[in-house]
Amino acid sequence: QVHLQESGPGMVKASETLSLTCAVSGYSISSNNYWGWIRQSPEKGLEWIGSVYYSGHTYQNPSLKSRVTISIDTSKSQFFLKVTSVTAADTALYYCARFADYSDTFDIWGQGTVVTVSS
Amino acid sequence: QSVLTQSPSVSAAPGQKVTISCSGSSSNIGKNFVSWFQHLPGTAPKLLIYKDDKRPSEIPDRFSGSKSGTSATLAITGLQTGDEADYFCATWDSSLSARVFGGGTKLTVL
Numbered sequence: 735q736v737h738l739q740e741s742g743p744g745m746v747k748a749s750e751t752l753s754l755t756c757a758v759s760g761y762s763i764s765s766n767n768y769w770g771w772i773r774q775s776p777e778k779g780l781e782w783i784g785s786v787y788y789s790g791h792t793y794q795n796p797s798l799k800s801r802v803t804i805s806i807d808t809s810k811s812q813f814f815l816k817v818t819s820v821t822a823a824d825t826a827l828y829y830c831a832r833f834a835d836y837s838d839t840f841d842i843w844g845q846g847t848v849v850t851v852s853s
Numbered sequence: 854q855s856v857l858t859q860s861p862s863v864s865a866a867p868g869q870k871v872t873i874s875c876s877g878s879s880s881n882i883g884k885n886f887v888s889w890f891q892h893l894p895g896t897a898p899k900l901l902i903y904k905d906d907k908r909p910s911e912i913p914d915r916f917s918g919s920k921s922g923t924s925a926t927l928a929i930t931g932l933q934t935g936d937e938a939d940y941f942c943a944t945w946d947s948s949l950s951a952r953v954f955g956g957g958t959k960l961t962v963l
Binding site: 738770778779780781782796831836837838841843846 | 854896898899943950
C-alpha cells in the first residue's frame, strides 16, 4: 500500500526558508511517476507548487517558481520542498502526492502538514 | 480565487442524488482531463474520478463524472451519511502551465 508522509517544522519565521520532506513507502520512488507538492490555505484554496521526477527533473508553478526548489533522494525514498523568503501568505496546509500517468492526476496524497509563518 | 469554480456547499437527503459542478475555461477543462477528489479534514484527499469519467477500482459506481465543454460534473447517487465531505476538482491549465483546483464543495447529507 502506497503511503506518503509529510514532515517538517510547523512554524517558520518570515523571510526565512520553509523546508519539508515527503517520505514514500510501499512503492518505489524511482518508478515512472512525478511526485508533487500542493498547498491549501483559506485565502488561496488549493495551489499546486511543483513536481519532481526520480531523475531530478522538476517543473513548477510559474507563480512560485522563483522561490521554490524541489528535489529528490531516491536512496532515501524521499523528496523535498524548499520555499525561500516566506511571508504570511505561505502559511498553509502542505500536501505531498504521487502523480500517475494512468490517471493524469495526483492519485495518492499524504495527510498534509501545517506550516505557519510567524513574524 | 480558485481558477476552477465550484459552489461552496450542497445538501441532500440520504438515498438521494446530488451533483457537484466545476466550471472552468477553454484553457483548462475545455482541453484537459478533469479529476475529482473527496476530502475529509485531517485526512489525505481521495481520488474518486480521473480522466473525466474513469473510476479507480475501489470507488463504488455511485460516484460518476462527466464533462461538457468547459464544465465538469460529479454525481453521487444513493447518498450515505459517510459521503459527507468536501469535494474538489482538478485539471491542468495550459495557459497558466500549472495544475489548478476548484475551491471545493461541502456536501451535507441531511
